[in-house]
Amino acid sequence: MNALLKSTNLNKSYRIDANNEQQVLFDVNVQVHRGEFISVMGPSGSGKSTLLYNLCGMDRRSSGSVQFKDHTLETLSEPQLARVRLDEMGFVFQQIHLLRNLSIMDNVLLPGYLSKRCPRRLIEERAEELLNRTGIASLADRSITQASGGQLQRVGICRALINEPDIIFGDEPTGALNSKASAEIMELLTEVNRTGTTILLVTHDVRVASRTHRVLLMKDGRLVNEKALGPVADGSEEVTEREAVLASWLQENEV
Numbered sequence: 001m002n003a004l005l006k007s008t009n010l011n012k013s014y015r016i017d018a019n020n021e022q023q024v025l026f027d028v029n030v031q032v033h034r035g036e037f038i039s040v041m042g043p044s045g046s047g048k049s050t051l052l053y054n055l056c057g058m059d060r061r062s063s064g065s066v067q068f069k070d071h072t073l074e075t076l077s078e079p080q081l082a083r084v085r086l087d088e089m090g091f092v093f094q095q096i097h098l099l100r101n102l103s104i105m106d107n108v109l110l111p112g113y114l115s116k117r118c119p120r121r122l123i124e125e126r127a128e129e130l131l132n133r134t135g136i137a138s139l140a141d142r143s144i145t146q147a148s149g150g151q152l153q154r155v156g157i158c159r160a161l162i163n164e165p166d167i168i169f170g171d172e173p174t175g176a177l178n179s180k181a182s183a184e185i186m187e188l189l190t191e192v193n194r195t196g197t198t199i200l201l202v203t204h205d206v207r208v209a210s211r212t213h214r215v216l217l218m219k220d221g222r223l224v225n226e227k228a229l230g231p232v233a234d235g236s237e238e239v240t241e242r243e244a245v246l247a248s249w250l251q252e253n254e255v
């Protein structure tokens with residue numbers, strides 16, 4: 001089976017000054033298959049965010065290759081990459097960059113309108129359906145300054161889904177939330193994944209990662225190990241079990 005997203009010997013260096021470069025990613029090979037729910041863990045500074053940004057085309061690799069569907073990302077121009085991100089990818093970050101002068105509904109609609117792939121009426125129907133599904137329909141007309149962190153993260157998820165992306169990328173999407181809101185967002189993402197959207201997220205949180213199918217471990221810019229957990233079964237008494245399994249695996253791997 002072809003991977004939905006694949007990196008081959010992905011290297012990334014940043015120029016520090018005129019004479020120095022710092023290599024941040026070393027020959028990273030990842031494969032993400034359609035329908036997977038993957039988390040990336042590892043110590044602070046190990047390159048998790050850099051990996052994510054290179055996989056989604058927000059940053060440019062130094063060498064190696066990133067293949068997403070039939071796109072070879074390093075061969076695309078900036079406008080082409082922007083188009084792929086808008087139409088085929090969704091993003092949910094810790095700091096959700098919502099537009100403060102737009103309502104919650106308009107924040108969700110905007111990428112749909114920008115994409116111009118569907119008539120406005122369909123985008124509007126879809127936005128309403130997403131707000132319903134994520135439990136924030138009653139907030140549609142509010143300003144984003146009148147919503148809680150958990151509610152805003154739901155807005156972010158609706159916005160990420162508006163163009164029916166193949167994959168959602170998340171960089172610590174629950175990082176700013178309390179444990180209750182975090183669990184709710186993970187339930188929602190699990191639901192989104194069950195309905196067919198592939199998800200790749202970076203997290204420091206064992207509880208969050210334990211709900212994903214597969215955990216990739218980064219250390220010092222290298223992908224050093226991975227742990228397959230499989231999908232969470234419906235009705236999740238096994239969740240604490242998964243957490244324990246993952247926690248001891250992380251300990252074995254000295255994280």
Ligand SMILES: Nc1ncnc2c1ncn2[C@@H]1O[C@H](COP(=O)(O)OP(=O)(O)OP(=O)(O)O)[C@@H](O)[C@H]1O
Pocket residue numbers: 014015022024042043044045046047048049050051
């Ligand atoms: N734009 C940049 N320019 C120079 N160095 C950078 C840049 N972005 C990241 N780095 C360096 O790359 C390394 C990896 O950073 P990255 O943000 O990917 O780590 P991370 O695993 O996401 O950490 P955290 O868990 O703290 O978010 C760090 O040493 C960081 O200082």
Ligand SMILES: [Mg+2]
Pocket residue numbers: 048049050171202
């Ligand atoms: Mg990071």
